[in-house]
Amino acid sequence: MEPQRPLPGRGAAGRERTMSRVRARSGHRVGVTAGSEVRQGRRRSLVSLMLAVLVLWGWVASLSGCSEAKGAASDAPVKVVLWHSYRAGEQEALNKVIQAYNDTHEEIVVEALQIPNEAFADKLTASIPRDNGPDIFIFAHDRVGDWAEQGLIEPVSIWSSTEYLQSFFKSTVEALVYKKSLYGLPIAFKSVVLYYNRDLVPNPPRTDRELIEIAKAHTDPAQKKYGLVYQNTSLYFTAPFIHGFGGEVLGRDGKLGLSSEGTAQGLQFARDLLATHKVVPEDVSGNLVTTLFNKGQAAMVINGPWFRGEITEGVNWGTAVLPTISATGQGAAPFVGSEAVLLSRYSRNKEEAYQVMRFLAGPDSSRIRMQVAGQPAAHKAPWDDLREGDPMRVFRDQLNSAVIMPGGPIMRAVWGPADQAIFKVVKDGEPPAEVLKVAQERIEKAVR
Numbered sequence: 001m002e003p004q005r006p007l008p009g010r011g012a013a014g015r016e017r018t019m020s021r022v023r024a025r026s027g028h029r030v031g032v033t034a035g036s037e038v039r040q041g042r043r044r045s046l047v048s049l050m051l052a053v054l055v056l057w058g059w060v061a062s063l064s065g066c067s068e069a070k071g072a073a074s075d076a077p078v079k080v081v082l083w084h085s086y087r088a089g090e091q092e093a094l095n096k097v098i099q100a101y102n103d104t105h106e107e108i109v110v111e112a113l114q115i116p117n118e119a120f121a122d123k124l125t126a127s128i129p130r131d132n133g134p135d136i137f138i139f140a141h142d143r144v145g146d147w148a149e150q151g152l153i154e155p156v157s158i159w160s161s162t163e164y165l166q167s168f169f170k171s172t173v174e175a176l177v178y179k180k181s182l183y184g185l186p187i188a189f190k191s192v193v194l195y196y197n198r199d200l201v202p203n204p205p206r207t208d209r210e211l212i213e214i215a216k217a218h219t220d221p222a223q224k225k226y227g228l229v230y231q232n233t234s235l236y237f238t239a240p241f242i243h244g245f246g247g248e249v250l251g252r253d254g255k256l257g258l259s260s261e262g263t264a265q266g267l268q269f270a271r272d273l274l275a276t277h278k279v280v281p282e283d284v285s286g287n288l289v290t291t292l293f294n295k296g297q298a299a300m301v302i303n304g305p306w307f308r309g310e311i312t313e314g315v316n317w318g319t320a321v322l323p324t325i326s327a328t329g330q331g332a333a334p335f336v337g338s339e340a341v342l343l344s345r346y347s348r349n350k351e352e353a354y355q356v357m358r359f360l361a362g363p364d365s366s367r368i369r370m371q372v373a374g375q376p377a378a379h380k381a382p383w384d385d386l387r388e389g390d391p392m393r394v395f396r397d398q399l400n401s402a403v404i405m406p407g408g409p410i411m412r413a414v415w416g417p418a419d420q421a422i423f424k425v426v427k428d429g430e431p432p433a434e435v436l437k438v439a440q441e442r443i444e445k446a447v448r
Contacts, residue, residue, distance in 0.1 A: 077109040078352045082341075083124070083134040085117040089309050093372035094138075097365045101356065108352050128152045128344050135347040136357055138187065141175040141338040142407035148178045154345040155181035159354050168361075169396075172378040175338035175404045184340035185361040186378035188369065191336040191402045192230075192237060192304045193394050194320045195311075200299040204320035208244075208269070208332070211300075211323045215279035218299035227279040229289050230302035232270055233426050235418040236335060237302055242266035243333035243403050244325035249414060250406040258418060258440040264432040265327070267425045274426055293317075305395060308374045319394040321401070336402035338378065413446045 086094050091114060098110045113134070115123055121143060127133035129152065147153045160182055165173050172186035196204050200218055205211040215227025231237045239249065247262030257263060274280045281288065292298035294312040301307070302322070311317055322332035341357045343350060359365055366377035367385065376395040377383070383396055405411075421439040424430040 077105075077107055078349050080108055080110050080136065080349060080353050080356045081134040082110055082112045082356070083115055083120075083137040084112065085115050085120040086138070087114075087117075089373040090369075090375065093369045093375065096368050096372060097360060100364070100368070101359050108355065110356055125150070125152065128346055131346050133344055133346060135349060135353040136341050136343055138339065138341050138360075140190075140405075141184075141186075141340055142405055142411065144176055144183045144340075144342070145178045145408040147342070148181070148183055151345055153183050154343040154347070154350060155183055156185065156343055156354060156357070157182045160185070167363075167380060168378045169380060169399060171336060171399065171402070171404055172338040172340075175336075175407075176340055184342040185357050186338045186340050187361045187366070188339040188375040189336055189378055189395075189399060190304050190306075190339060190376065191334040191395065191398055192240065192302050192322070193334075193398050194300055194322050195293065195303055195307060196300045196318055196320060197293070197296060197298070198316040198318050200296070204300075204318065205323045207324050207326050209326050212273070212277050212279065215273075215300065216277060219279045221278070221281075223297075224281075224292070225297045225299075226281050226292065227299045228273065228301070229281060229284060229292050229298040231284050231286060231289065232274060232280055233284075233419065233423040235415060235422060238266065238270050238422055238426075239403070240302070240322050240332035240334045241269045241325070244322075244328065244330050245269065246328050246330065248403075249418065250411055254408075254410060256410075256414070256440050256443060258414070258421070258443070259433070259437045261433075262328075264436055267422060267432040267436070269325075270422070271426045271429065271432070275429060305374055305376050305392075308391070317391075319391040321394060321398045331401040333401045333403050334398065335405035336399060337405045339375075340378075410443075410447050413443050417442050417446075 082098070084091075084094060094112065098112050101108075101110055120139070124133060124137060124139070125147075129150075144153070148155075165182075168186050169189065172189050173182070176182055176184045176186060194204060201214055205214050211228065218227040219225060235249070242249065242263050243266070245262045245265040247260050247264070247266050248257035249263070251257055274282070281292075289298070289301050289303060290307070290310045293301050294310075294315060296315075322334065324331050341360050343353055343357065347353050361379060363379050363381035366375075366379040367382045369375040370377050370382050370392065374392065376392065376399075383393070386393055406414075417439040421435045424435045425432045
């Protein structure tokens with residue numbers, strides 16, 4: 001390594017002079033550099049300030065643009081999607097209701113989609129959790145408990161005051177309550193009543209004995225004429241007799257009642273109508289009920305409000321509440337279903353959707369649905385408009401004795417085994433008590 005060379009000059013004096021010159025030159029250069037850095041710093045500050053102004057201006061401009069975009073978006077109506085499975089007259093009535101709403105509400109627009117009934121429940125269950133479902137939909141109350149447990153529907157209790165709910169028939173609201181929360185608003189109720197041909201039956205029967213007597217007078221199997229026609233191996237259509245004899249299918253406490261004595265008596269009554277009194281056809285389908293009544297070959301039928309749309313023009317018909325069961329003094333009590341508009345838990349516009357629900361369930365909408373489709377409205381107001389003797393009034397009267405149709409997973413397990421048990425009793429003549437005991441055990445095993 002080469003040794004460091006001494007500074008130029010000789011001796012202490014020389015070294016001092018040399019150091020002075022170095023310090024002088026160094027001092028000059030430092031002064032020049034400092035001044036340059038000051039000027040460069042000023043330029044950099046000015047540039048930074050200009051950039052900051054430009055950025056700020058751009059930010060303000062973007063905010064202004066967002067504000068304008070937001071304003072433009074807020075001017076667009078909120079879309080509420082409604083799914084339903086209505087057809088024919090019911091769909092026509094609903095379309096009129098939706099049109100009336102859209103014509104009078106600029107801030108919300110309702111878009112309806114009709115789904116085939118047989119696929120409706122499955123499509124709702126699959127679509128709603130994936131955020132591909134509707135905001136609101138129309139369905140019977142019997143799935144409310146299941147869908148509430150699955151988190152698919154939103155309770156509407158917080159928006160629905162007691163005073164408001166008193167506008168509806170009590171049972172139609174009670175059917176929508178699950179674990180003390182209200183799910184949906186009722187729009188219609190459906191139960192079976194007695195239809196009769198006025199030309200054959202001037203006065204409808206008031207008791208089961210009168211029913212049998214009148215039915216016998218108008219039965220002639222050789223001419224394919226029958227006094228009473230109904231789907232006699234179906235739980236839904238046999239339920240009035242079960243309840244009339246004091247039986248039950250599923251109690252409010254959730255306990256099965258198929259094996260009760262009253263249920264067995266109700267099934268025996270249905271068996272007697274076919275095998276003993278012979279006033280009911282051997283094999284009955286929904287189509288046969290309609291055909292025989294329209295041809296004047298059925299004096300009386302048991303059917304629901306939808307049957308009105310199936311009656312041929314020119315048939316002189318009337319409706320009556322189902323007769324009283326003489327053995328118990330109780331009226332034959334059908335199941336009643338509450339048809340409701342339900343709110344999806346996944347809806348992004350819940351408040352707007354609830355406003356639409358209120359309109360669909362309201363008095364004006366109910367009048368349209370009653371007039372166009374013959375739907376028994378859950379709202380009380382339209383019933384005051386009906387003339388005396390209107391066949392629709394009977395559905396309101398029948399509601400007083402009807403039993404809310406049970407729902408939930410237990411009830412879904414009931415339908416199949418119960419229908420099979422009824423068939424064995426009514427058609428095959430097997431002892432009802434034994435058949436019902438087996439059916440109940442089968443259902444209890446299935447729901448454990």
